[in-house]
Amino acid sequence: MSDAAYTEREVEALLFAAAGPLSDADLAKRLPESADVAGAIAGLQARYAGRGVELVAVAGRWRFQTAADLAWLMTDEREEPRRLSRAAQETLAIVAYHQPVTRAEIEAVRGVQASKGTLDVLLELSLVRMRGRRRTPGRPITYGTTDAFLEHYGLASVGDLPGAAEMRAAGLLSLDLPADFAVPDPNALGADEDPLDEGDAPQFHTDFLGEET
C-alpha cells in the first residue's frame, strides 16, 4: 500500500473513533511527521462523497457524519432498553421469590413503603400480574410473576430461580448471615389464596385462569 493510501486509512480510523471533530493539527500530531494529512482528507472526502456517511468540516475540524438527506432514517435509531429502576428491580425480585405475595408483604421485606408506581410499572411491563386474593381479613390481592418474566430471564419455571446455595456459590451471600436464612421456594403454591373475583382486573383474571389449568 502506498504511503498516501496508508495515511488515508489512518486518518479514517482516527476520525471514526474520535469523540469529537479533529483538526488537521490534531491529526498530524498523531501521525508520523511525513504524513500528508491534507492529502488524506481530500482523498477521504472524495471517497465518501455521496455516501451514507460524509466527511465534513465543522469549525475548522473534521468529522464523519451521516448524510443530511438520510436524517429521517435516524429518528428511532437507537433502541434504548428499558431500564428498571432500583426500586422496581428490588420489588420484582421479591415478587419472584415470594410469590404469591401481597403488597404489605413486599413492603415488609423491603422495609419501605412500596410506592404505588413501582408495582404499576411492573404490571404494565407484564413482568408481574395479580394472581389472586389472600384468604386473610381484607382479602388483599396477591402478586406473582408472568410468563414474560420467565422468558426475559430465561427461566423454564419459577422453580428454576436460583436458590440459596446457588446465591452463595455466586458469591452473593456473605457468611455472616443468620443460620436460618432461607430463600423461599416460589413453587410452593399458596394454599391460602383465592382466585381473583370477577371485575378485579379482567385482563389478569383471564391470565390467571389460563395458568391454573
Next chain:
Amino acid sequence: MSDAAYTEREVEALLFAAAGPLSDADLAKRLPESADVAGAIAGLQARYAGRGVELVAVAGRWRFQTAADLAWLMTDEREEPRRLSRAAQETLAIVAYHQPVTRAEIEAVRGVQASKGTLDVLLELSLVRMRGRRRTPGRPITYGTTDAFLEHYGLASVGDLPGAAEMRAAGLLSLDLPADFAVPDPNALGADEDPLDEGDAPQFHTDFLGEET
C-alpha cells in the same frame, strides 16, 4: 441512483449512527420492505475491506469498527482496560468453549475450586450469563457467554471461537470424563460426578427440600 446503491447508503448511515451492532432484522425494520439488506451489507463489506474502518459481524450483528492493525494509533481513545485475572481468563475460556457448562464442570477442568469472585466478575462484566439448568439431579445452573462477550472479542458467533473445531475433534471439549476417572481432588467436590447417577443428592436439591418446609 439505483435502488441498491441507495439502500447501501441507508444501511451505511444506520450502522454508522448506531450505538451498538445492528442485526439484519434491525436494519430491515427501518428500511422500506423491498430493500435488499443482505446485498447492501455485502456491498459495504467489499467497499470497506482494507480501509481504516471495517464492517464486521459480531454476535450475529453488524458494526463498523476501526481496523485492528491500526490499534497503535488509538492511544487517545483507549479506555483503561479492565484486566481480567488469569483465573478469570481461564474460566471465561472454559465457559466459552464448553457452554452450557456448570460450575462443577468448570472446576473439574481447572482442577481447582472456582474462587469466589472469578465467576462473579465475569457475570458482573456481562461477559458470562446464567443460561439455564442442566437436566441432572440438582438441576445445576449452566453458564454461557453473552452477546457482550462476542462483541468484545469481535466474534460473529460462538462457532467462531478460534480453534474450537480442532479441540472438538481431539475430544478436548467433551465434558464427560470417563465414569471411573479418579484423580483425587479435595478442592473440586463433585468434579467426578456421574451425570446420570440418580443416587446423588447434590447440595442444591437438599437446599430446595429444606426450603419447602
Next chain:
Amino acid sequence: MTDTFQPNLDFNAVANAVEDGEALIVDIDGYEGPLHVLLALARSQKVDLLQLSILKLAEQYLAFVQQARRAQFSLAADYLVMASWLAYLKSRLLLPKPEQPEADEAPAEEIAARLAFRLAKLDAMRNAAEGLRTRPQLKRDVFGRGDPEAIKVIPSGRIEGDLYGLMSAYIAQRTKEASRTYTPALPKAYPLEEARDRLRRLLPELDRWTPLTGVAPFGPGPGSSGGQGPSRASYVASTLSAGLELVKEGALEARQLEAFADIYLRTKKAPNSGKESAA
C-alpha cells in the same frame, strides 16, 4: 509393568531439569492448584501432552512439593494429596501387574492416560484463553464510533437486566433485612447556654413572680410532629437549670412554696433582699 513405561523411568529427571534450567521455581502463589503445577511441569517435557511420561511428571511434582514445603511450611493440603496420589500411581506403574487385576481399580496405565488427557484439556483451555486475549478487543484494539450524536431515543420493549441482577437485588434486600438495626433518634436537648442567654434577655420583664412553666419557651409545642427540636420537658428543665445559675449569680430570685409545687422566678431587685428558697 509393561515395557512401554520402562524407557521413561528416569529418576534423575529432576536433577537433569535443574541442570537444564527447567526446574520450576517454587512459587505456590503462582499456581492455583496441583493441576496447574502439573501442567507447567508437563509442558517442560516438551512432548505431546498425551504422550507424557507420568513417571517423570510424578518425580518432578514430588520434588516440587518437597521444595515448596521447605519454602512454605503450610503447603496447601491438596498439593500434598496430589503428591501422595502421584506417588501411589507411580508405584503402581512400576510394580509388576498382578495376575488378577483388582476389580474396583482401573489399570494404572489407563489412569495415567486419563491424567494426561485431563492435562491436555486444561492446556487447551489455557491456550484458548491466550488466544482470546490476543484477539483484537473492542476499545483496546478496535474502536466503534466515538461520538454517537444525540439520536432520538425511543424506548424499546426490551428490558435491561439479567438473572444475576435480579438475584443481587433480592439478596441486597434480604441481607439488609437480616442486619436491620434499630437506632432510636437521640432526643434533642435545649442547650443550657441558649436557655441562659434567653433568660438573661427576659430579666427586665420578670419583675413579678412568674411560674417557671410560663417562662420556659414552648418551642414547637406539645404534640408537634416529627420529634423536631427539643421536647417541652427539655425546655423546662434547661430553663430551670439556667434560672438556678442566675440565682447563684444574684440576678434572679426563685421560690417554691412546697415540694412539687410550681416554681416561680423573679428578677432580683435589691441586692439585699434574700431569696426565699431554691428548689
